[in-house]
Amino acid sequence: MARGSIQHVLAPPVRCRHEGAYQGADRLLREGRAAEALTAYLEALRDHPADGLCGRVLLARTAEAALDAHAPRLALDLAAEAVEGIDERPILRWATLAARAGAVRARAAAELGLLDDAARFLRAAQRIPHRNQPTERYVRISAVLVFAPARDALDSEMAMDVISSETVAQQLKRLTSYEMAYLLTHWGRVLQGRGVPKQASVQYSAAISHVDGIRVTWSGTIAAKYRRMATMLLTAQCGVLECEGGSDDDFATVVELAVRLGDQYLATRLAGYRAHPDLTALVEQPRPWWMLAEDPEAEVDRERAREQFEVLAKAVPGAFEKVTARISGVVLPEVARVAAAPELVPAVPGWVTAAEEAGPCLTLRRAWEISRDRGHHLLGPEHLLLAALADGECRNAAAAAGITVATIDEMLRKTMNAQGTPGGLTEAARSALEESAVRAWQDGVPLVRPSHVLLSVLSHTVLASPDEIAVRVTCGATARWRDPGPRLPIAGPFSAPARAVLMAASDGRTITHGDLISALSASLATPPTVRDRAAKCPPNGASVTFPWAALCTQWTRGIDLEDLVDPPVPGGVPDPLLRRALLGAGTLARADGLGYVGPEHLAESLRTQPDPEPGEWLVFTPSLKNLIARASTRDVVTVADLREDLAC
Numbered sequence: 001m002a003r004g005s006i007q008h009v010l011a012p013p014v015r016c017r018h019e020g021a022y023q024g025a026d027r028l029l030r031e032g033r034a035a036e037a038l039t040a041y042l043e044a045l046r047d048h049p050a051d052g053l054c055g056r057v058l059l060a061r062t063a064e065a066a067l068d069a070h071a072p073r074l075a076l077d078l079a080a081e082a083v084e085g086i087d088e089r090p091i092l093r094w095a096t097l098a099a100r101a102g103a104v105r106a107r108a109a110a111e112l113g114l115l116d117d118a119a120r121f122l123r124a125a126q127r128i129p130h131r132n133q134p135t136e137r138y139v140r141i142s143a144v145l146v147f148a149p150a151r152d153a154l155d156s157e158m159a160m161d162v163i164s165s166e167t168v169a170q171q172l173k174r175l176t177s178y179e180m181a182y183l184l185t186h187w188g189r190v191l192q193g194r195g196v197p198k199q200a201s202v203q204y205s206a207a208i209s210h211v212d213g214i215r216v217t218w219s220g221t222i223a224a225k226y227r228r229m230a231t232m233l234l235t236a237q238c239g240v241l242e243c244e245g246g247s248d249d250d251f252a253t254v255v256e257l258a259v260r261l262g263d264q265y266l267a268t269r270l271a272g273y274r275a276h277p278d279l280t281a282l283v284e285q286p287r288p289w290w291m292l293a294e295d296p297e298a299e300v301d302r303e304r305a306r307e308q309f310e311v312l313a314k315a316v317p318g319a320f321e322k323v324t325a326r327i328s329g330v331v332l333p334e335v336a337r338v339a340a341a342p343e344l345v346p347a348v349p350g351w352v353t354a355a356e357e358a359g360p361c362l363t364l365r366r367a368w369e370i371s372r373d374r375g376h377h378l379l380g381p382e383h384l385l386l387a388a389l390a391d392g393e394c395r396n397a398a399a400a401a402g403i404t405v406a407t408i409d410e411m412l413r414k415t416m417n418a419q420g421t422p423g424g425l426t427e428a429a430r431s432a433l434e435e436s437a438v439r440a441w442q443d444g445v446p447l448v449r450p451s452h453v454l455l456s457v458l459s460h461t462v463l464a465s466p467d468e469i470a471v472r473v474t475c476g477a478t479a480r481w482r483d484p485g486p487r488l489p490i491a492g493p494f495s496a497p498a499r500a501v502l503m504a505a506s507d508g509r510t511i512t513h514g515d516l517i518s519a520l521s522a523s524l525a526t527p528p529t530v531r532d533r534a535a536k537c538p539p540n541g542a543s544v545t546f547p548w549a550a551l552c553t554q555w556t557r558g559i560d561l562e563d564l565v566d567p568p569v570p571g572g573v574p575d576p577l578l579r580r581a582l583l584g585a586g587t588l589a590r591a592d593g594l595g596y597v598g599p600e601h602l603a604e605s606l607r608t609q610p611d612p613e614p615g616e617w618l619v620f621t622p623s624l625k626n627l628i629a630r631a632s633t634r635d636v637v638t639v640a641d642l643r644e645d646l647a648c
Contacts, residue, residue: 032230035263037068039288039290055316059082063101071294072109072294082097115146119147148190177229184206204239267282289301290308380429383412384433384457386408389408467562472621495619497523497525517534520534520561525561537565578631588604594618
């Protein structure tokens with residue numbers, strides 16, 4: 001998918017005298033007619049020279065069509081042949097081909113449950129440098145599809161977090177409706193396969209919400225450019241029916257869409273759910289002959305299929321060696337693999353489960369594994385910190401304050417020796433877990449998350465000021481699980497922690513200064529330095545009258561917990577250069593899906609000078625506020641001054 005487009009972009013482009021042989025197949029694949037496209041590609045392969053870049057691209061396109069047509073075995077074989085023998089450091093269109101085919105190969109392996117192989121294929125594709133943007137996006141989306149099935153999801157909220165955190169980890173920006181629906185539908189299918197239909201249905205429903213709007217474009221037949229999105233809508237609706245069931249009207253609506261699309265695969269799924277006369281003609285149509293490559297027992301025209309694959313095996317022997325073997329029932333010799341003995345992992349001890357007062361805490365269990373593997377007799381806050389840093393966003397937020405896995409590792413080596421298996425929690429670790437449970441409760445979520453553990457541990461250490469980390473993890477891209485709560489009695493763009501404090505201080509109509517200070521002091525989301533300043537403010541019964549909206553308009557930023565104690569000074573940022581740079585930094589932060597702006601965004605804004613775009617208000621991190629304060633003391637602000645401040 002191209003950014004902001006509903007069209008599927010194929011890459012790399014081909015310029016050869018045989019291009020016309022499969023232009024029709026390209027059009028079918030772009031429109032979402034994967035089964036028809038695969039048939040056309042295979043017929044083109046039969047007559048196309050197998051050597052050269054053009055032949056490799058045709059193999060990769062055929063593999064991509066096979067993947068979309070629910071034939072992952074065939075896709076895996078074709079994609080492997082497409083990249084076979086390509087230089088480790090390809091250039092130009094060869095590089096684009098290797099990256100694209102490698103991503104298809106990884107997706108096919110993941111579909112077949114070969115997750116280790118899928119990860120290996122994907123990393124190889126990610127290492128290939130190229131300049132083709134559609135392929136770069138295709139690889140990043142493939143990474144989400146490959147790595148998501150390896151993640152755990154104990155409930156629907158955690159399941160939603162998986163896709164959110166993976167898209168952030170792969171730096172996917174401005175996902176189109178189709179891309180988001182595609183990711184959610186794929187994840188729903190994975191969860192459905194795990195036997196958790198309730199969680200799967202939530203993903204399918206979310207996917208439907210992204211593409212349901214295309215209904216308004218339908219009149220009679222579905223336009224070619226909307227067909228791919230309509231197929232995604234039908235796939236998600238099939239999933240909801242299989243997981244939850246539905247009314248007769250719901251089923252009739254889905255059947256009507258299936259008939260209009262003429263999708264035999266989805267029609268067969270629907271017929272398996274409930275018989276319907278309108279589906280009969282579709283279901284009883286002959287299966288494509290290439291289905292024999294996916295399932296040797298498939299009911300197809302076997303004579304024609306064998307003839308076609310014999311011709312293909314002569315034209316491209318490497319690609320169809322395994323296919324012809326499967327059809328013939330021949331077992332090909334494979335490289336012998338020595339199966340490693342399974343590791344005997346002891347069950348989670350009772351003292352770990354007893355500490356999970358707020359429900360299963362994966363961070364605590366990961367910390368127990370770390371302490372066990374290192375032979376430490378007690379589980380301390382250092383182990384909890386290492387476990388929390390396994391989360392990508394927590395790791396990045398901590399690194400901004402100078403805390404890395406390497407520094408914590410070094411600390412553990414100096415302070416603890418291997419003395420057996422862990423037998424319990426230290427008092428500091430127990431206190432941190434209790435505080436984490438309170439943080440989760442204040443956020444309105446049922447489970448303790450890595451960010452709760454990270455902030456709880458850091459609030460009782462001198463490793464670094466937790467203010468910077470608190471803003472980054474509470475306003476980050478994956479912090480959308482926070483409960484937004486009811487409407488505030490006042491208007492203004494507030495961060496999620498600030499909104500929670502204001503709701504706690506409000507009686508539904510007004511917010512007094514005394515109640516605000518009390519709520520700030522009671523909230524565990526409040527950084528220690530902010531809590532200390534709040535404690536020094538003498539509370540009173542006057543209503544809070546800060547002109548937040550006006551201040552935000554001048555400062556181009558949202559209101560955070562720190563601003564509830566010390567509101568920004570009216571007048572905003574006086575220097576036009578700094579103001580424009582901050583607007584550009586906000587644009588970059590929004591493109592990253594973040595709710596905060598840090599010094600790194602300002603540095604990138606100074607380097608690239610993006611066009612500022614309007615959007616939701618963002619919170620400035622403490623380090624960026626300090627930098628702005630230093631810059632505002634100068635009569636004239638220059639780019640050189642800002643870069644010098646950023647380097648400090």
